Structures are given as structure tokens and as C-alpha cells.
Amino acid sequence: MSNSIAKVSGVKTVSPLIGVGATAAKDGKNQSIFFFGYDATSGLGGPLPLIRGSSITGANQTVVDAALAARLNVDVGDVVSVNGNRLSVVGVSGLGGLLAPIAYSNLNDVQKIVGYGTSVNYFLVRVSEGASADTVASALRAALNGVSVFTNSEWAKVSRDAVLSGTAPIIQAMEFMGGLTGVLVIGLTNYTTTVERQREYGILKALGIKNRDLLQIALWQSILIALSGFGIAGGLTIVVVKGLQYVLHFPIAILYDAGSVVLIFASAILMGTGAALLPARRISRIDPAIAFK
Amino acid sequence: MHSSESNTSEILKAEHLSKTYGKGYAAVHALKNVSLTIHEGELSLIAGPSGSGKTTLLLICGTLLRPDEGRVSIDNLQVTSMNQGSLPEVRLKKIGFIFQEFNLLSGFTALENVEVALNMNGIRGGRAKKIAWQAIDKVGLHDRANHLQEDLSGGEKQRVAIARAVVNNPKLIIADEPTANLDSKTGSGVIEALRDIVKKEGKAALIASHDVRIEGLADSITKLEDGSMVR
Numbered sequence: 320m321s322n323s324i325a326k327v328s329g330v331k332t333v334s335p336l337i338g339v340g341a342t343a344a345k346d347g348k349n350q351s352i353f354f355f356g357y358d359a360t361s362g363l364g365g366p367l368p369l370i371r372g373s374s375i376t377g378a379n380q381t382v383v384d385a386a387l388a389a390r391l392n393v394d395v396g397d398v399v400s401v402n403g404n405r406l407s408v409v410g411v412s413g414l415g416g417l418l419a420p421i422a423y424s425n426l427n428d429v430q431k432i433v434g435y436g437t438s439v440n441y442f443l444v445r446v447s448e449g450a451s452a453d454t455v456a457s458a459l460r461a462a463l464n465g466v467s468v469f470t471n472s473e474w475a476k477v478s479r480d481a482v483l484s485g486t487a488p489i490i491q492a493m494e495f496m497g498g499l500t501g502v503l504v505i506g507l508t509n510y511t512t513t514v515e516r517q518r519e520y521g522i523l524k525a526l527g528i529k530n531r532d533l534l535q536i537a538l539w540q541s542i543l544i545a546l547s548g549f550g551i552a553g554g555l556t557i558v559v560v561k562g563l564q565y566v567l568h569f570p571i572a573i574l575y576d577a578g579s580v581v582l583i584f585a586s587a588i589l590m591g592t593g594a595a596l597l598p599a600r601r602i603s604r605i606d607p608a609i610a611f612k
Numbered sequence: 613m614h615s616s617e618s619n620t621s622e623i624l625k626a627e628h629l630s631k632t633y634g635k636g637y638a639a640v641h642a643l644k645n646v647s648l649t650i651h652e653g654e655l656s657l658i659a660g661p662s663g664s665g666k667t668t669l670l671l672i673c674g675t676l677l678r679p680d681e682g683r684v685s686i687d688n689l690q691v692t693s694m695n696q697g698s699l700p701e702v703r704l705k706k707i708g709f710i711f712q713e714f715n716l717l718s719g720f721t722a723l724e725n726v727e728v729a730l731n732m733n734g735i736r737g738g739r740a741k742k743i744a745w746q747a748i749d750k751v752g753l754h755d756r757a758n759h760l761q762e763d764l765s766g767g768e769k770q771r772v773a774i775a776r777a778v779v780n781n782p783k784l785i786i787a788d789e790p791t792a793n794l795d796s797k798t799g800s801g802v803i804e805a806l807r808d809i810v811k812k813e814g815k816a817a818l819i820a821s822h823d824v825r826i827e828g829l830a831d832s833i834t835k836l837e838d839g840s841m842v843r
Binding site: 518519522523524525526527528529530532607608610611 | 667670671674676677700701702703704705707709711712715717718728729732733776788
């Protein structure tokens with residue numbers, strides 16, 4: 320297969336890769352992992368970035384990601400067992416898996432440990448200078464019957480979709496609960512403020528302010544609270560994700576585009592509007608005669 | 613709004629007002645067939661003990677409460693038959709209110725409290741500020757204009773309330789116990805300031821008060837007892 324791929328026009332190098340589920344263990348602690356075997360000579364498909372130690376240079380070595388290092392309490396120089404095979408930890412990688420931690424080893428070691436013989440389940444291809452990845456991918460699809468071929472961006476999308484399709488119902492439920500909680504929090508905050516200041520609202524009504532103008536105040540207050548939440552939550556998300564990425568080396572990314580930002584912004588306004596109903600109802604019922612009491 | 617009469621000197625005309633709170637044995641007859649008329653430049657005092665119906669009369673004349681019987685005209689505008697939605701505009705343009713507890717907005721300066729009334733009337737920005745300054749100046753608080761209302765004395769607060777009450781140039785000023793929370797000297801000063809404005813600007817003031825000192829400054833006095841006029 321490797322030779323067939325290498326013959327396709329535009330292919331510069333081909334590197335085999337195995338990615339399988341396995342179990343890592345240390346001192347009685349077990350952890351399900353993605354176990355990757357790559358061509359340690361080319362380095363293609365190997366761990367990036369290394370935050371401690373070195374790359375794999377020989378047999379029976381492994382690089383674990385920071386999440387696995389933390390969960391099994393291992394570091395460079397320790398020995399970890401993968402499917403019962405002892406491997407020396409030579410490095411710790413900052414980038415890991417979203418669904419499970421990752422360990423990397425030499426291709427031959429992984430084939431032996433998981434019983435793959437000489438088989439692999441992925442090939443990583445570099446395209447020649449000046450060649451288009453899309454064109455090479457099309458050529459590979461034409462040349463290799465029954466093999467799925469993805470460019471970098473296509474693979475990222477497939478992986479992302481796979482993760483999102485598995486978690487979408489949970490995320491949607493969380494979004495719904497979050498939205499509902501947001502409306503209630505904004506509504507109750509604004510309602511409490513309205514109750515606290517109902518005498519002042521009553522005075523304004525006595526002086527002649529129109530109900531419509533007071534309701535606008537309630538609406539703007541709610542929308543401002545919602546938009547403040549939008550800004551604070553957006554800022555906190557960036558801070559937390561960056562913190563997880565750079566401090567704890569947790570494999571997480573923020574996926575957003577202009578459309579989703581606009582959608583969330585619009586949702587915040589909608590939440591603010593919905594949350595204004597409760598205080599608006601209260602305001603409309605305030606008797607202006609309260610100013611005389 | 614429509615004008616129903618043409619007597620321009622009559623600012624407030626209340627005719628045969630009656631109001632009962634509650635029903636049956638619990639009914640309280642707050643006002644019984646009360647009538648009064650106030651003209652331009654007149655400061656009219658409603659006197660009477662607590663529970664005599666003074667505040668009910670003010671609420672009805674101020675369009676904040678509907679009478680069970682009778683009618684009220686303000687600046688030749690019949691207000692008792694107007695729908696509820698139109699009354700805020702009547703209060704905004706025709707009536708200025710002064711309250712016992714001052715009722716200034718907390719967290720606002722004296723000037724801002726006056727500006728709010730202008731903003732409600734659609735006057736904003738630099739124009740509102742200029743008019744508010746003039747009103748503050750008129751009540752002698754030029755130096756205190758930018759102080760928060762919390763930092764003002766009772767007399768100063770009531771002067772701000774007067775400025776707020778007159779800033780939209782209403783014809784009628786309704787004041788509920790305006791001197792009740794002030795010492796006698798300050799109270800007299802406040803009433804004199806109010807009287808000055810009423811006389812100079814051709815407004816009418818309806819003041820409910822226990823304060824006998826106001827009687828000497830009032831042009832007319834209506835005494836209430838148990839909801840009825842006694843003189």
C-alpha cells in the first residue's frame with residue numbers, strides 16, 4: 320500500500336501510522352488510551368509539542384501526553400505498561416486526545432503490542448512542493464480503491480464532526496439549561512432591582528413618565544445584563560481555555576466563527592428580552608400613588 | 613386632549629368629589645361632595661387633621677385616583693373622563709408634584725433630578741441641562757446643583773423638588789405636606805419660594821398641610837374633616 324501511495328503524482332513522502340485503543344497502567348492504576356505507533360525516523364505523526372524529555376529514538380520507548388502523565392503520575396524516566404508491555408517514558412507531549420489520553424511509540428512496538436503484525440490503519444502523506452493537497456487527495460482516491468483519503472482540513476472536520484455528533488445531545492441539553500438559567504438569573508436580578516426601586520418607579524409614574532418608557536428601561540437593563548454576561552463569559556472562556564492549554568496542557572480548543580458569535584450575541588439579546596418580562600410586569604403594576612405614602 | 617371650557621383664570625376646578633374606600637361595613641368615606649376652584653396666581657391650602665381626606669383630594673386632583681363621583685378640570689381640561697393611558701401626559705405637562713418625603717431620585721445630583729423631569733417630557737441633552745440650571749437657580753440652589761441629593765439638607769431637597777415640579781412649566785402645583793419634614797424657618801422659606809413662583813409665573817398651587825404657619829401665606833383655605841368641607 321505504501322508503495323502504491325508513493326507512486327501517485329504529487330506525493331513526496333508516505334509515513335505509516337497506527338492508532339488503536341489500549342490500556343496503560345502504572346502502580347495498579349489503569350487508563351484507557353489512544354495508542355499511536357509512528358515512524359520514529361521521519362517523526363511524521365509523532366507527538367507535538369514535546370514539553371519534557373525527548374522524542375522516541377529506539378524500541379520500548381513511549382511519549383505520553385500531559386493528561387496521561389498526570390493521571391498515572393508518570394514522568395520522563397518512569398516505566399509504564401501498555402497492554403502489559405513495559406515501555407520507558409522518554410518524553411511528555413503537550414497535545415493530547417479530547418476523549419482519552421494518548422501514548423506514542425515506535426511503529427514496530429505498537430504493531431507487536433496490539434497484535435497488528437505488519438499492518439497499519441493510516442498513512443500520512445506529505446505533498447511535493449507546488450502540489451495542491453486537494454489535487455493529490457483526489458488522485459489518491461482515484462488510485463486507491465476502498466481507501467478513505469482526507470486533506471488536513473477535511474480530517475479536522477471529520478474528527479470534529481465525530482466528536483460533536485457524539486456529544487451534541489449533551490451540549491444541546493446544556494445549552495438549553497444554560498439559556499434557561501440565564502433568563503432566570505437576569506430576570507430575577509432585574510426583578511429584585513425593580514422591587515428595591517419600586518418607590519422611585521412609582522415617583523416617576525406620578526410625575527408623568529409613560530409606562531412604555533419605564534418598560535423600555537426594564538428591557539434595556541435586562542439586555543445590558545445579558546450582554547455583560549456575553550462579554551464576561553466570552554472573556555472567561557478564552558482565559559480558561561488558554562489556562563488549560565498552557566498551564567495544564569489539557570487538549571482543548573475553542574471553535575468559533577463569525578456566525579456562531581453573532582448567534583450567541585443574538586441569543587443573549589433574546590435572553591435579555593425574555594428576562595425583562597418579569598420586571599416589566601411588576602413595573603406596570605406599581606401604583607403611582609405610592610409617591611404620596 | 614380637548615378643552616371643554618374657556619375660563620382661562622381657572623386652573624383647577626373640582627366639583628362634588630366623593631370617594632369611598634372599601635365596601636359594606638369596611639367602607640371608609642374619604643371624600644364627601646367636596647368642591648373647590650383655584651385660579652391663576654392662587655396658593656390654596658387644604659387643611660385638616662390626619663384622615664380628613666386631604667391626601668385623597670390631592671390624589672384625585674393629581675389624576676392619580678379616580679373619584680367615585682364628581683369631576684376635575686385642570687387648565688380647562690376635563691381629566692376625570694380621560695382614559696388611564698392619557699393621564700401620565702396630563703401629569704407631565706399640566707401638574708407639578710411636591711411630596712412630603714421630597715422623593716428625589718437617589719444617586720442623582722440636584723441638577724439631574726430636575727433634568728429627569730425634562731427628559732420625561734422629551735427635552736434632552738444641552739437644552740435640558742440649560743433649562744434645569746435655570747430652574748435650580750430660581751430656587752436659589754445654584755451652588756448646590758452638582759451635589760448628590762443625599763448630600764443636601766431637607767430644605768435644599770424640597771427646593772430641588774420645587775424646581776423639578778415647575779421645570780416643565782405646569783399650570784398646577786400639588787404639594788403634599790411640603791413642610792412636614794422641615795424646621796419652621798426652612799419650611800417658611802420653602803413656602804415663600806413656592807409662593808413666589810406661583811405669583812410670578814401665574815401658576816396655581818394646591819397644598820395639603822397641617823402646618824398652621826402656611827395659613828398666613830395661603831390665598832384660600834379649604835378645611836376638611838371626615839372627608840367633608842367644613843368651611
